[in-house]
Amino acid sequence: MTTAEDEFVEFAEAAAPRLRRTAFLLCGDWHTAEDLAQTTLVKMFASWRRIRRRDAVNAYAMRTLLNTYLAGSRKKRPGEVLTARLPDPPSEVPSPELRITVLEALATLSPKSRAVVVLRYWDDLSIEQTAALLGCTPGNVKSQSARALDKLRLLLDDAAGEPSPARLAAANQMTPGRTGHE
Amino acid sequence: MNETSLRAQLELAVSAEPPLGLLVGNSLRAGRKHRRRRRTAGAASLSAAAIVLLGAVPALTTGPGHQAGRSRSAAGRHPAAASTAYVATSKGTVVPIRLATNTPGAPIRVPEGMPGPFITKSAASADGRTVYEVGDTSGGATVTSIDTATNTAARPITIKGAYGPLAFMLAPDGKTAYLSSPGGLFQVSLATSTARRVTGCSWSGCQAIALTPNGRALYVISGDKSVIVVRTATNTVLSRIKLPANSPGSPLNIGITPNGKTAYVVDAVAGAKPGTNSVVPINLATNTPLPPIKIWAPGLADGLVIAPGGRTAYVLSSRGVTAIDTATNQAEATISLPEAAGNAYYMVLAPDGKTLYVLTPRGIVPIRTASGTVLPTIEVPHLTTFTVIAISPDSRRIYVGAAISHRASGRRWPKIVTAGVVPVNTATRTAGRFINLGGDPFSIAFGQ
Numbered sequence: 361m362t363t364a365e366d367e368f369v370e371f372a373e374a375a376a377p378r379l380r381r382t383a384f385l386l387c388g389d390w391h392t393a394e395d396l397a398q399t400t401l402v403k404m405f406a407s408w409r410r411i412r413r414r415d416a417v418n419a420y421a422m423r424t425l426l427n428t429y430l431a432g433s434r435k436k437r438p439g440e441v442l443t444a445r446l447p448d449p450p451s452e453v454p455s456p457e458l459r460i461t462v463l464e465a466l467a468t469l470s471p472k473s474r475a476v477v478v479l480r481y482w483d484d485l486s487i488e489q490t491a492a493l494l495g496c497t498p499g500n501v502k503s504q505s506a507r508a509l510d511k512l513r514l515l516l517d518d519a520a521g522e523p524s525p526a527r528l529a530a531a532n533q534m535t536p537g538r539t540g541h542e
Numbered sequence: 543m544n545e546t547s548l549r550a551q552l553e554l555a556v557s558a559e560p561p562l563g564l565l566v567g568n569s570l571r572a573g574r575k576h577r578r579r580r581r582t583a584g585a586a587s588l589s590a591a592a593i594v595l596l597g598a599v600p601a602l603t604t605g606p607g608h609q610a611g612r613s614r615s616a617a618g619r620h621p622a623a624a625s626t627a628y629v630a631t632s633k634g635t636v637v638p639i640r641l642a643t644n645t646p647g648a649p650i651r652v653p654e655g656m657p658g659p660f661i662t663k664s665a666a667s668a669d670g671r672t673v674y675e676v677g678d679t680s681g682g683a684t685v686t687s688i689d690t691a692t693n694t695a696a697r698p699i700t701i702k703g704a705y706g707p708l709a710f711m712l713a714p715d716g717k718t719a720y721l722s723s724p725g726g727l728f729q730v731s732l733a734t735s736t737a738r739r740v741t742g743c744s745w746s747g748c749q750a751i752a753l754t755p756n757g758r759a760l761y762v763i764s765g766d767k768s769v770i771v772v773r774t775a776t777n778t779v780l781s782r783i784k785l786p787a788n789s790p791g792s793p794l795n796i797g798i799t800p801n802g803k804t805a806y807v808v809d810a811v812a813g814a815k816p817g818t819n820s821v822v823p824i825n826l827a828t829n830t831p832l833p834p835i836k837i838w839a840p841g842l843a844d845g846l847v848i849a850p851g852g853r854t855a856y857v858l859s860s861r862g863v864t865a866i867d868t869a870t871n872q873a874e875a876t877i878s879l880p881e882a883a884g885n886a887y888y889m890v891l892a893p894d895g896k897t898l899y900v901l902t903p904r905g906i907v908p909i910r911t912a913s914g915t916v917l918p919t920i921e922v923p924h925l926t927t928f929t930v931i932a933i934s935p936d937s938r939r940i941y942v943g944a945a946i947s948h949r950a951s952g953r954r955w956p957k958i959v960t961a962g963v964v965p966v967n968t969a970t971r972t973a974g975r976f977i978n979l980g981g982d983p984f985s986i987a988f989g990q
Contacts, residue, residue, distance in 0.1 A: 365570070372566045380565065381556050390560055398569050405573030462551040481545055482552050484724055484747075486706040487654070488680040498654055502632045506982045513543045513887070514903070516551065 368408045372401050375421055382422075385478045386429050386471075388463050396432075400425045422483070423493050426475055433471035465515040469508055476504040477512070543860075544887060546794050547842045550812035624935045624988035626690060628673045629963060630655045630664055633981035636675055638693050641939055644965050646977055653677030653684040653698050655984045663985040665712045665719070666690075670990035674719065674732075676710045683707035683721055685730050685737075690989035701737040704728050709750050713774065714757040722748035727762050727770075729777055740777045743770055752798045752805060754826065761805055761824075763793045769807060771829055781829050785809060785822055793822075794844045799868055800852040802826060806866070808857060809834060812842050819843035821857055821864075823871045832871060837864050839876050847891040847898070849911065856898060856911075858889040863898060863909060877914050883907050892937035892968065899940060899968075901931045906940065906966060922964050922973045932986035933968070940966040943983045944976055 379400055384393035403424050404411065411420045466474050472494065479490045480501070487505075491498040543551075626647075627639045635649035652675045655663055663676040670690060677684035683704035687696045701707075704723040712719045719730045720740075724747030727740045743749070743764035750763045759780070760772040771780040785793060791811035798805045805824040819842065820834035837843045841860020848855045848868075855866040865875045879886055884903040891898050891911075898909040905925065908917040924944040931942045945961040962979035963986075966972070 368573075369566065369570060372569055376562055376565050376569075377559075380562070381559065384556060384559070385552060394565060398565055398572065401566070401569035402573045405569060462548070462555050477548075478552075481548050484706060486678050486680075488678065489705070492680075499632065499634075502654070503982065506632070509543075509545070509548070512548060513885075516543055516548075 364408060368405055371417060372405075375418070376401065379421060379425055382478055382483055383425060383429065385463075385466065385482055386474055388467055396425060396428055399428050403428075419489075419493070422479075426479075426493055430471055430475065462512075462516060465512050468515065469511065473504055473508045476501055477508045480505050543842075543885070544844070546792075546844060547810070547812055550792060550810065550842065554812055624666070624670050624990060626989050627932070627934070627939075627941055627963075628664065628666075628675075628688065628690075628987045628989055629930075629941065629979060630675050630984045630986075631979050631981035632961075632984060634677075635979075635981065636664075636673075636688060636695070637979050638690075639941070639963070639977060641934060644974060644977060646962075646979060647693065649980075650688055650693055650695050652686045652688075652695050653679050663707070663710060664987040665710060666987045666989045667712065667716050669716075670988070673987045673989045674710070674712065675985075675987075676707050676721065678705070678707055682725075683723060683728075685710075685719065685721070685732075687732065688989075697735070699730060699735045699737060701728050701730065703739060704737075708748070709762075711751050711753055713753060714755065718774070720751055720753070720760060722751050722762055724748075727751075727760075727772065729774075738777070740772055741770060741779050744768070750794065750796050752796045754798055754802045755800055756802060759826075761796055761798065763796055763807070767793060769793070769796065769805070769824065783824060783829055783831060786831050786834060790814075791819060795846040797846045797848045797855065798826070799848055799855070800850065804868060804871075806846060806848070806855050806857075807831075808843050808846050810843050816840050819859060821846075821855070821866060835866055835871060835873050837873065837876075839864050839878070841885060845886075845889040847889060849891065850893065850895045854911070856889070856891065858886055858900065860885040862886075863889065863900065865911075865914070875914050877909055877916060879907055880916065880919060883919050888931050890931055890933045890940070892933055893935050894937040896937070897968070899931070899933065901942060905973075906931070906942065908968075908971060917971065920966055920971045920973060922966065924964060924976050930963070930983045930986055932988070934988050938968055940968060941983075941986055942966065945982070946976065946978075 376397055380393050380397040383396035384390055387393055400421060404421060411417055476490060479485045487498045487501045491501045625641055629637045634654040636652050637649050638647040655677050664673060666673045673688045673690055675686045681700045682702040684698040684700050686698040703725045704721055705725055707721050707723045709722045717733055719732060721728045721730060726742040727748040728737050729740050730737045743762060744766035747765055748762050752761045758774055760774055762770050764770050767785045769783040773780050791809040793807045794810045795808040796805055803826055805826055807822045809820045809822055811818045816838045817836045819837040822834045823832040825832060837857055837859060839859035839862030843857050843859040845858025853868055855868055857864045861879055863877045864873050867874045882904060886900050886902050888901045889898055896911060898911060900907040904919055905922045906920040922942055924946055933940050941963040944964045946959045948959050960978050960980060961982045962977045963983050964976050965974040
């Protein structure tokens with residue numbers, strides 16, 4: 361192993377858990393997350409000499425992970441959801457016994473919205489950093505964050521009990537067949 | 543649910559992660575093969591332009607951190623008479639709204655802020671003559687002061703290293719302010735428009751802040767389940783208070799009683815059974831934690847407000863409010879929210895101390911503090927954007943974030959057309975007409 365390779369291994373060992381966790385929240389299962397993280401590291405190794413500078417390297421890793429994930433999500437057939445748990449995103453009001461998890465709720469967002477949520481609220485990136493990584497404007501990130509949080513709120517029940525009737529009713533208002541609030 | 547409870551749920555989802563196994567080794571082997579193939583094929587892996595772009599992206603934080611945004615009591619912090627609400631929006635503007643007429647004035651340009659539940663991203667000076675707005679830019683967080691007499695903004699103070707600002711608080715003397723962020727705790731001198739880093743707070747950054755009433759000490763929540771105490775006169779760290787080992791959650795919020803004797807730290811656990819969330823009192827004379835007070839209201843506990851007289855601390859959970867007697871540090875009552883209201887988002891306490899207002903998907907639930915009586919829910923039109931709720935210093939007006947949405951046929955979710963605030967008259971408990979601000983409201987401060 362050369363010195364550059366030693367350096368890469370050191371970086372990869374430190375970055376791998378973090379990349380895999382972010383990938384997991386993006387795609388919903390550990391196998392795919394592992395694949396995404398590995399693909400990211402492989403691509404980085406290929407260009408390692410050019411990207412060794414410390415402060416760019418983490419951003420590069422995140423950008424590569426996101427591009428790999430988003431490219432993969434575009435290839436999916438319409439209706440196919442990137443999670444091992446949920447066969448379909450909830451298109452109807454969930455039955456009272458079903459307790460929706462955060463992964464299932466994330467699955468109802470578009471890949472880009474999901475990426476915004478994970479970057480902002482898991483990786484704790486600022487709006488500017490998120491916008492730079494996703495190649496969109498900060499304004500776009502801000503509105504996507506707010507919308508995504510609204511949707512997640514309606515789906516998630518963080519009480520220990522069953523979903524409340526009001527939450528189901530509110531979620532009902534956002535399903536096909538209903539108009540927005542007046 | 544807000545950012546912090548979302549964060550808690552994300553952590554729960556990730557907690558069952560399998561071991562890494564051969565991920566790094568496999569990457570190295572595959573990488574070598576890929577590199578050999580590439581060299582022979584002659585393809586470039588990345589264009590020079592892409593690398594230059596990446597070089598411009600600011601360094602990422604190395605670990606996850608909490609965003610602790612919470613409802614905070616307005617009591618004692620706002621000027622006695624305020625004529626204008628200053629609403630910071632997602633368009634990088636602050637819109638002044640005259641309380642008397644509910645009409646928006648010309649927008650004031652400031653560096654773009656960020657959404658977030660009340661972690662006070664704006665604050666007014668005690669005399670109401672200046673409103674301070676927090677922004678988040680690639681150069682760092684910014685603090686911009688607005689002169690309320692002329693509604694003009696001064697040149698922003700940029701705080702390098704303070705990315706993703708979380709909490710912002712004015713010191714009682716009005717001369718300095720404190721800002722917490724993943725990059726650390728910063729002190730801002732409002733007189734000289736300069737900032738300095740006071741301390742870091744563990745790998746996940748500095749979170750919610752509380753100041754003692756005399757301004758001499760600052761308590762900041764650190765991501766490693768401790769509270770760091772800073773002497774503000776010298777900007778030195780006095781001590782680090784570790785939360786008791788039997789508190790199972792994450793500290794989300796902190797408040798200090800007006801007599802400066804006790805701090806309360808909300809220790810939150812997502813998806814736990816009632817009695818697991820707790821509030822840890824801290825004796826500020828000795829800076830030691832006292833036995834945690836169990837919270838029995840279901841759901842994640844996160845909101846915290848302390849009554850103006852200091853006798854009661856109120857904690858908001860998804861399904862109820864817990865009243866804590868600060869003299870005995872016992873939970874004296876758990877007030878359940880109406881079933882129909884849904885899970886609570888935020889809570890504000892009227893500055894006159896008489897009424898708590900809890901924002902839920904169905905509207906605003908008023909609770910009389912003296913009796914614990916829950917009044918009928920105030921229905922609010924267009925209540926689809928839960929980004930902000932704030933109450934005026936005279937306790938008579940509430941503004942809550944709202945949006946007009948339209949669901950086109952064939953689409954699953956409505957599309958937001960425009961956003962703004964809805965005014966609520968607290969005396970009649972009725973909502974007024976939607977005020978269009980052209981962007982999501984992020985925070986509200988009341989000035990002259």
